[in-house]
Amino acid sequence: MVAAFVGVSWLPPMEAWYSGLMPYPYLLPSQLLIIALYSKVCLDLTRGKGFFMRSRPVFGRGVLVFGYIYLAAMVLRYVIRMSLHPEARWFGGTIPIFFHWVLATFLIAFGRYHRARLSGTQGTS
Secondary structure (H helix, E strand, C coil): CHHHHHCCCCCCCHHHHCCCCCCHHHHHHHHHHHHHHHHHHHHHHHHCCCHHHCCCHHHHHHHHHHHHHHHHHHHHHHHHHHHHCHHHCCCCCCHHHHHHHHHHHHHHHHHHHHHHHHHCCCCCC
């Protein structure tokens, strides 16, 4: 939001942050929703209670599978971008892709936590 609305010089320009795949008026609220959801997950895990602490084998496995597919798709997106725009190698136009890697990694960690919790192997993987 700072790059979009304030235009500070110490951040990359808005074009570097925004891939243009989704109109920004829709993107910003969805990003805020993701931040709120991930915050709720972290809060539940920190407190040791809440919706995201409850064991749900199908949910945990689904999150893990989705996280791996999501990460693979974003790695593929990076490879395609680099092949289509060789002048941008290695980091040109990749900020959105790297942020997706962070989101996917969070899902994988959350899914692995639930898998370990369900199998009783917390702390051993």
